[in-house]
Amino acid sequence: MTCFARLAAQLLILAAPMVLSANLARADELQDINGLVKQGQHAKALERVNQYLAQKPGDPNARFTKGLILAEQNKTPEAIEVFAALSRDYPELPEPYNNLAVLYASQGQYEKARQQLEKSIRTHPSYATAYENLGDVYTKLASQAYDKALQIDSSNSAAKNKLSLIRDLISSSRPSSAASAPPAVLAEAQQPPAAKSAAPNPVEVKETDAKSAPPKPAAVKQADAKPAAAKATPKKSEDKVPPAAQGGDQAVLQAVLAWADAWSQKKVETYLAFYAQDFKTPKGEGRSEWEATRRERINGAKKIEVAVEAPKVVLKDENNANVSFKQLYRSDTFKLNSRKTLVMVRTEGRWVIQQELSGS
Numbered sequence: 001m002t003c004f005a006r007l008a009a010q011l012l013i014l015a016a017p018m019v020l021s022a023n024l025a026r027a028d029e030l031q032d033i034n035g036l037v038k039q040g041q042h043a044k045a046l047e048r049v050n051q052y053l054a055q056k057p058g059d060p061n062a063r064f065t066k067g068l069i070l071a072e073q074n075k076t077p078e079a080i081e082v083f084a085a086l087s088r089d090y091p092e093l094p095e096p097y098n099n100l101a102v103l104y105a106s107q108g109q110y111e112k113a114r115q116q117l118e119k120s121i122r123t124h125p126s127y128a129t130a131y132e133n134l135g136d137v138y139t140k141l142a143s144q145a146y147d148k149a150l151q152i153d154s155s156n157s158a159a160k161n162k163l164s165l166i167r168d169l170i171s172s173s174r175p176s177s178a179a180s181a182p183p184a185v186l187a188e189a190q191q192p193p194a195a196k197s198a199a200p201n202p203v204e205v206k207e208t209d210a211k212s213a214p215p216k217p218a219a220v221k222q223a224d225a226k227p228a229a230a231k232a233t234p235k236k237s238e239d240k241v242p243p244a245a246q247g248g249d250q251a252v253l254q255a256v257l258a259w260a261d262a263w264s265q266k267k268v269e270t271y272l273a274f275y276a277q278d279f280k281t282p283k284g285e286g287r288s289e290w291e292a293t294r295r296e297r298i299n300g301a302k303k304i305e306v307a308v309e310a311p312k313v314v315l316k317d318e319n320n321a322n323v324s325f326k327q328l329y330r331s332d333t334f335k336l337n338s339r340k341t342l343v344m345v346r347t348e349g350r351w352v353i354q355q356e357l358s359g360s
Contacts, residue, residue: 063082079103091123101137110137110144252313263298274352305328309328312325322341325340
């Protein structure tokens with residue numbers, strides 16, 4: 001389906017319901033339908049699922065699949081109707097609420113999206129997808145609020161800075177698309193209430209745009225960072241260039257911590273030296289324009305604190321790695337906690353940043 005700018009792309013995470021029980025023959029039929037969805041044959045898949053629902057109108061799994069197909073066909077009102085009915089019939093499942101939120105966000109109805117996500121979280125407090133989507137919705141609502149403040153008072157420099165930071169976060173978020181993977185088979189509609197009231201354990205499905213996010217390697221190695229280092233404010237460094245790689249996960253992590261430290265100390269040239277020559281700027285602007293904006297923003301703040309929390313290093317090979325973490329940003333005018341992934345490359349023996357992906 002068509003995404004609503006960057007936010008809807010980040011939010012477009014259509015998760016699958018929990019496996020409960022199923023008749024094997026019916027499961028095979030739904031698998032065939034889902035195979036058509038994966039192949040992009042949405043019209044044929046919709047025809048098949050409608051035939052299935054004619055025999056089993058209450059089957060929640062088939063109804064969920066129909067909602068996904070309609071979303072892929074950009075038939076948003078019809079998809080909303082399907083997921084809304086599912087949420088009424090199966091109020092214990094968090095996924096229909098989440099998908100309703102995604103669809104509302106794609107229409108710019110962020111307040112409705114917020115309400116649905118909060119219902120999803122109340123239903124399933126450990127549903128990480130809903131929390132992530134709720135954060136993105138709050139980000140968009142904050143952007144609208146700051147924009148309104150500037151319409152009323154265009155001289156409000158604090159609001160300008162906050163709006164700029166929020167827009168950077170949204171624009172650098174990696175886009176996702178509607179999940180084509182099918183939901184797992186649910187119990188039939190006739191399932192006794194005791195059986196269908198079990199707390200779901202959803203299977204989250206996220207697809208990334210190959211142009212904006214690196215492919216997953218066949219085998220990866222995660223960082224063996226000590227817990228004490230994972231949540232600490234980066235150690236101070238006086239280097240004017242990124243630290244030399246010493247091999248392994250720790251060298252990558254050292255570079256990330258030194259990058260955050262340079263940012264915190266407002267050492268602009270040291271900070272900029274952590275970015276590769278072929279760095280992919282968030283908005284596609286020229287390198288010089290991006291650097292000018294970064295210099296202005298960093299020098300314009302009276303103080304900055306950047307902490308890297310719970311970093312996870314994934315080595316793709318000896319010269320490529322991804323580092324995911326929670327970024328804690330504080331300045332004299334703005335505070336923001338967000339998820340970030342740095343796409344790192346080793347150049348001339350040093351680990352530098354090739355791309356920044358927020359919300360990932």
